[in-house]
Amino acid sequence: MASAVSAHPPDGLKRVAARAKGHAPRYLEAMNPEQRQAIEALDGPILVLAGAGTGKTRVLTARIAHLLAQGRARPYEILAVTFTNKAAREMQQRAAMLVGPAAEAMPWLGTFHAISTKILRRHAELAGLKPSFTILDTDDQLRLLKQVLQAENIDDKRWPARALASYIDSWKNRGLDAAHVPAAEAAAFANGKGAALYKLYQERLKTLNAADFGDLLLETLRIFRENPSVLMLYQERFRYILVDEYQDTNAAQYLWLRILAQGRRNVCCVGDDDQSIYGWRGAEVGNILRFESDFPGAKIIRLERNYRSTGHILKAASALIAHNEGRLGKTLFTDGGMGEKPAVTGAWDCEEEARTIGEEIEQLQAKGHALDEIAILVRASFQMREFEERFITLGLPYRVIGGPRFYERAEIRDALAYLRCVAQPADDLAFERIFNLPKRGLGDAALQLVNNYARRARIPLMQAAQALTETEELKPKQRQALRGLLADFSRWASLTGNKPHSELAEIILEESGYIDMWRKERTADAAGRLENLKELVRSMEEFPGLGAFLEHVSLVMDAASNDAGDRVSIMTLHAAKGLEFETVFLPGWEEGLFPHQRSIEDQGRAGLEEERRLAYVGLTRARRRVRIYFAANRRIHGLWQTTLPSRFLEELPADHVEVRDAAAGSAYGNYAQSRFANSGRYESRYETPGWQRARRRAEEAGEADLWPRPERSRRTVQIEGELIARSSAGSAFAKGARVFHTKFGPGTVAAADGNKLTVDFDKAGRKMVLESFVEAC
């Protein structure tokens, strides 16, 4: 996204234009009337409400093709914004398939952040930055905030930097600068210092010549607002604006978009209010609802014909999402057959869940099902581990999408810090990071000296360090070490022009001793880290220069995974948006996990509705087969918790869902007699501390109706005693029993709660332990 692409009209443009003269152009083939309308209505504001699987991306790319073919715009006159890098990449690729190389010459196709960066670099001075400003990621941001808090003598135990970071983030998401922070919110942090700290942070950013993610948008917006001539430039240039996933835009992005679109008013937004799943990041569904009033005379086109899923899946998904209030409302339909019903299966715990899914996948594979066409979509990334472990033992090839991000690993960030110091000698945060890494005898005290010097002289750290080596302030040994480091840096800097940058990176990592540091480390993961570093150097080769590489890294936080081949995909529901698979497995449909407890606690009903949309996204990823699972027990923060089946299961229409028993011989058998839950079986679960706590909190928040009380839910059927035997009454250890724990030694049981025991140990005192960790004695 960083590469400045040449703007010469490419050959592809002419080819497409020529083709358009004959019969209907290729990009209009097989489009239904609504889709055609959305593609061909070029003038004025348009909102396309595109349900899941209705060909949204096809329409967007075809629209680009149409604009080019009609000669309405040159590739560089179209602004096409997406929300994620993945979406940007996909649009780029699919546009390239339609119009050939012309799509590659679309310099203004990218994420909000990438495009903003491009604009901001051109006009950086207007925002008090130099064009070479660095982009801070979350990690840098946090360290900077810690410094600010420290400088202000604020106890970062009581007021953690993380909390301030999330405040600032949400302010930036809403387009607020320090002067406009609502008083109530500013008061919430550090006794009212919130806004002042925000201001200080911004000042620090400016002196560091740096911007965080939020700034990329906010500063660009500010430039537009304060410099009409600059704004005009871009309003004129962008003859046509296209926005993907419009439901995900936050207030800042919305303002950014609106100010640009007010020029020519040729703006086409595509979105689906039912798939808005980024509310926690400040996305406002309201933006989509407000479209008509912002752009009077806007045309609204609904795409409701679903080309992806079979009937039962679509019915199930539609019934589920119908539980949400405040939707624009669409009715998806398909001409295809009803197909298989989504199946719901209960498991005893997450291990059994993974085992069952593993077996089902093997069966599908035996029938010739491609693994590429199978996905496991989880709510939270910690769920992935269980599947990975299971698939490794089965030898089932899989790929994790999302996962721990490559560029966020410590060793990668360290290596990048070295590169940043070379490319950008004023990058103080990077310099601080590697100042004593590997260890070179320069500790906190030394860093403090450099810092003080730098502040006094108002120069970057690296320069201050240089100056310090000329004085007597440091101990001789340290002075020597620092001299060595600085000499290294100037030598590496002198190599920048001469050597290929990947080679330079290798030299730096080798000569700095950083690689050696890991080689000497005898821990299990050291080898993996060295591999990652190799991978980093290798991936650099794809970029024209060090600067371009660093820019890419800061904007695209994930590395292209090159694990090609036929594999099962494991990813979060968020990562799955926009994808489709033949078969989709949806594990972990339990209260507290999905819907996630936090989302309800933080956002109440709005949070619950967002979770439901997430479920809707999950269901609608499948073309033919959906398998939903829930586990009766799950380990959360190391403690086993009994869980309730998700309320979403009850919201699925009985006619379109098949309820299955878990695999034969399973520890946790059929749950299904009374359909989903709320039978006596789960009664005891309401007594677990977790559940009680959740309910109490919900009630305090005035959301009692989201957390049904047992009296209300307890209806019908009492089946067998198995579960009860497993839960509160069922501990193998009664109060007063003597037990032995491998770590704490002998003790006496003070209380038993499910499989958790409170034990008074003879030596260690009172502890809460898991039943499975103790033996009777």
Next chain:
DNA sequence: CATTCGAGCTTTTTT
């Protein structure tokens, strides 16, 4: 100044 050990906190999702 570096290393080691324990306490406490964490786990939603992403640019």
Next chain:
DNA sequence: AGCTCGAATG
């Protein structure tokens, strides 16, 4: 349960 951060110790 696993990790990060801070205090205590060499």
